[in-house]
Amino acid sequence: MRATELVVDGVTLTAGARRLVQDVSLTARPGEVIGLVGPNGSGKSSLLRAVYRVLRPAAGRVRVDGADAWSLPVRRLARTVAAVVQEPGAGVDLTVREVVAMGRTPHKRLLDGDTAEDTALIEEALTAVDATDLADRSFDRLSGGERQRVLIARALAQQPSLLVLDEPTNHLDIRHQLDVLGTLRQLPATALVALHDLNLAASHCDRLYVLRDGRVTASGPPAEVLTPRLLAEVYGVTAEVAVHPGTGAPQVTFLPGRPRPGAPSGRARPAADAPREEECHTLL
Incomplete structure (x- = not known):
């Protein structure tokens, strides 16, 4: 597995x-690991659909390692891009291992069986998400988080x-949310991930793009964006x-009530509350 470059250039959907x-x-x-954040209906899912080639741009381009994603052969794109969508879906009469093997x-060529390498990668993927004990169960009978x-x-x-x-953290308990995002950080791959939990986004993403009404409102490192x-x-x-004293990442605490026009919208903690730079390196 290697990392690739993704460029979304002036895309309108x-x-x-x-x-x-x-x-x-x-x-x-x-x-x-790039995070997409923003309110419901801000365009996050739509933008992701353009990247994994479900929603064709009306204008602009999606480039994967410099190539137009919409011009690549389907098989080549499938070897490059993997998507995990919001709806887990039911009605799949397969075991968990068979679903993961679809990845x-x-x-493979048509009718090829699993090789020893395939089997090893399937087991490795199951282990990464703590699902080895589910391998022989019916996918259709799992909970949403499972x-x-x-x-x-897959x-x-x-x-x-x-x-x-x-x-990707929808339906997951706290432990598995952290495990999944921690796995993304360790992979030799690029990740574009839409998240609602701003604290998870702050602690696991290198940079954030904030969408509002279909436009980018802000972008940059979490500490610069989440104000x-x-x-x-x-x-x-x-x-x-x-x-956060342990990670050095921004930590958002939401307060009761909505901001009043012209009133302070909250506050950033004084710099004295933050660990010194050398402490951050140690804690990270």
């Missing part, structure tokens, strides 16, 4: 007369150079933002 995304550009450099399909972990395992077994994940003012303007909430 429409559905009939409705504009879903307007002139959005972003870059994910090889090996980065190996882009690397299905989500299995679909992430994407890992695909060995893509670019992972596109739409709310009380931005949270008030984009989410309509009052919040404090501090530096």
